[in-house]
Amino acid sequence: MNCSNSAVEVSHIYKSFGDTRAVQDVSFSVNPGEIFGLLGPNGAGKTTTLRLILDIYRPDQGQVCVLGGAIDEHRKNHIGYLPEERGLYQDLSLERVLLYMAALKGVPKSQASQRLAEYLDFFELTQYKKKKVKEMSKGMQQKAQIIATLLHKPDLIIVDEPFSALDPVNTQMVKSLLVDLSRQGVAIIMSTHMMQQIEELCSRIVLINHGQVILYGELAEIRRQHKGHAVLVRTTNPLPDLSGVTSCTSHNAAFHIELDDVTTPQMVLNQLVLSGAEVEQFEIALPALEEIFLRVVKV
Structure with a gap:
């Protein structure tokens, strides 16, 4: 497997524990200088996937390539890992x-x-x-x-719930640090249930459920693929009555307007123009990552 240009290349990996298949045909890549999101509900196979990358587990099938080759002791020293289960020596x-x-x-x-x-x-x-x-x-x-994860200046950082127990000020501090490290060329894999942080930091994601890849790719494209039948509208004057609307809610000083099956966004825009509304913003409403997550994993 050729992964010379990738920080991590996961290719068709499988892992079972007894009769339980934890990971099934999972593939994705992570680039240098990228903050990559690894998502999934509890028990989806995220932690097993991370442990396969770290060589804590060996895949039953498939291959994992890290920092240009098969993982070895040298490459392990260039990885920083922040596990969800913390473990500092308490009496030191x-x-x-x-x-x-x-x-x-x-x-x-x-x-x-x-x-x-x-x-x-x-x-x-x-x-x-x-x-x-x-x-x-x-x-x-x-x-x-x-700090323990970063002291040895790793080329690959894997962080599992990095914002746990942090207040908003310290959360922002960690986010800015991760962005700065990515700009220096460090590859970062981030696993978290905080969807807003994924949306802010990650350009690409993989979502795993029941050990399989459900979504993978550019976050912006995934949001476009899962868009509903709604528009965001902001006007300087009161919003006029519009036909073809099933619901209208205020959303960050704009209106989130759900349309019926036969009404198109262009039809709504035409109505606004004909009514004399002063339109400041008009765009297709894209779903938040959390909405997509709940939809595809059917929680």
Whole structure:
């Protein structure tokens, strides 16, 4: 399998545990410098897929290529992994545990100390570096886990629920950091149930359900493919009565207008023009990712 241009190439992988097939014919690729979304309901096969990429599990069939080849110890040292199940040593100081985890990845102590100081400053944790991990809040521990994921400057980052326990300010801080890393060419696979964060950060996604790929590709194209029969309209004057409308709701200072089966968006626009309405915005309403998710997994 040729994956020299991809950070990750997953090709027709299968994985079963006894009689349970956790992953079935899953394929996707992740590019350098991309934040890629991995989605699915609980039990869909997301974590198993991540563990197959990380070589924690071996596929029964198919291939996984990471950073230009089959995963080995060298390539593992260029991966940063933030699992959903967190695991920092609770009785050690923050500084000591993070330096230890950097050493496990082969980072010289002087480099690790310098990088750690920069990340502690970025996350506003410098004053807590001598504190034991167990004395820190869940949000602080989450930021510490993120630092541990990044200290060795990985080329591939895999994050599972990276915004867990973070308040809005720290969530924005992590988002800006992920965007900055992607601009430096780092490939990022992000798995989260927070659909808004996926919409903001990811240009491409894969959605897995019952171990199979349900959706894969450009997020914008997926939204277009799943658009309903509705328009978004913003006018400077009151909205006139319109025929062919089944519902009309306010949506971010605009109106989300659902149309009946025989009314087209062009017909609505014509009505607005003929009524003398001053139209500031008129566009086809695209569904949010969460709406698509609920529709295709039939939750």
